[in-house]
Amino acid sequence: MPQARVIPLYSDHGKHGDHGKAVMRRPEPRVRVPVEATDGLPGARVVPCPAPAEEAPRWELDGGQVNRSGWEEQLADLLAFLRRRLTGDYGVDEFGFDPDLTDHVVMAILWPLYERWFRVDAIGLSNVPDSGGALVVANHSGTLPIDGLMTMVALRRCHPAGRHLRALGADLVFSIPMIGSMSRKVGVTLACNPDAERLLNAGELVGVWPEGFKGVGKPFRERYKLQRFGRGGFVSAAMRTGVPIIPCSIVGAEEIYPMIADLKPLARLFGLPYFPVTPLFPLFGLLGAVPLPSKWYIEFGEPIRTDRYEPADADDPMLVFNVTDQVRETIQQTLYRLLSLRRNAFIG
């Protein structure tokens, strides 16, 4: 009889030995547990998320309840921002990343979605270094790549160092008008080794979703089942630059647009990798663009070091496959663990 695989529900065995009837130790969504108080639970550490007012730029699109001098200051900031935009007085890096626009507009729009709609719990943010290059590798799901945007928000607004995640995107993204130019402005660049290595060498935090379209466009019945992890290009990029790989597991994104069917002929017609049918799309038209309010968990795992390898090891396919599998397994196990802790996809 083949041995059944044991999936650990908790990263600390023995402490919660009641595996038969799993005791839910859900991270409380509202009460943020400080790091010290979690008595060494590396898996389920909830890093306190600073209030948006402290971390975020001082003016917000939805900011209302502030005192008068604050209101005036916000107006001054808003006007200064508009002046910078009108006179072109802002910086853009060689990848087309526009931090001014990202912080003041994009993050301000995404924050309510992150905070109120998906109620994201970012776990293990301390595993992401405060400075220097690192490669965040995450699972991909949700029909539209909202998970990438939420990971960006988590790292920019909830990470103590407020890091910008430089995501790597498929080439299709850049050939779509509007989406392509906007993606570059929020820091996305083409998923290819030269770009990834250039960013990592410059000490940037790079995000990659190696499943690509296979992951984001998979049917709902295959939710939380990791697809093939690309060809391991991300591992060789990390090895060549010697940066740590941070496995990132995202739970909740699968439920935002449950894809019940894929209209292949229409996809071919529009030149898309898939044409989704969700409960709301295309039946209810634009209403289908509203994501379902699932409860999200984004967990950043223990970094996997690659600086022990020689740069030449990046050309050893077996080693690259092994590390790829290690990263994939880590993410899959974390997904199972987070799922077993979750009672309901929408309440959490």
Add this chain to the structure above:
Amino acid sequence: MTPKVVLVTGVSRFVGAHLASRLAADPEIDRVLGVDTLPPPRTLLRGMGRAEFVRADIRNPLIAKVIRGAEVDTVVHTSLSAHPAQSGGRVAMKEMNVIGSMQLLAACQRSPKVSRFVLKSTTAVYGCSPRDPAVFTESMAPKAMPSGGYAKDAAEIEGYVRGFGRCRPDVSVAVLRMANFVGPRIETSLTKYFSLPIVPTVLGYDARMQLLHSEDALAVLERACRSELSGVFNVGAQGVLLLSQAIRRAGRVELSVPGALVGPVSQFFRGTRLLDFTPDQMRFLNFGRVVDTERLRNEFGFTPRWTTVQAFDDFVQGRQLRPVIPAARVRAVERGVLAAARALR
């Protein structure tokens, strides 16, 4: 190494003429020969000093006689043309670019005195597409060979120059792939474009532009004449400007044209002779192009004096472009609103 006799092609246009005058200003160089099919305009001729103009067509084998007769040791090929309208149509332009370069290289190959060849090429050889990496290094090849126009000519010429380098290993060959020029003095399709009060762009695209100040371009070419370094070098200024950002910096108004209307709109501008963009230049305005200049700075030993933003600002100030939306006005409005808010309190 200081060259003795330099031959500069394309001397009746901005880069060739100014390079010839820079070289002519150096007393260590014995002779500077400028070659072109048309004599340089008076404004350019004035600065050229003791440089000699040879009216010759590089497509003609006569060029071999010039090179051999004057004992030319350094050839700078700057005559690549990007504008079909200026060179009398695309066929004539291709003829001039490709066949002219082949003849020139054949003449150089026959002449034993030639020891240095410098090609002014372009970053357009990398092409322009959404599938390209963000930054090109010299070792990267384009995803697809440029389909036509200037970029294809330049790529073909680079191929012939590589072949020449193999046949004559004693000649040091430098290929300079240059980014788009801007500057207060130079007139290119890009500077004409930004001089329009309302600048048409394609809706939904925003190019990353890397520019090069024309003075930096001349300095690099001059330095290439004096050095013996072989190889391919990307030449571009530090930093990037987005197309929309550049339009705002120049105080222009951006008019985004939906993709379906791009054809008629560009037809209109071609008709009014305000603008004439070739398809590969249009692609540049959609996707842009950035090259890595580490080899230029470390191996070639040249750091451009102007960054992309500085070069663009110098162009705007030097041309005294009257902004449609002046930055001072924007600042005044900002101050006015703030004062009003304070009064309300």
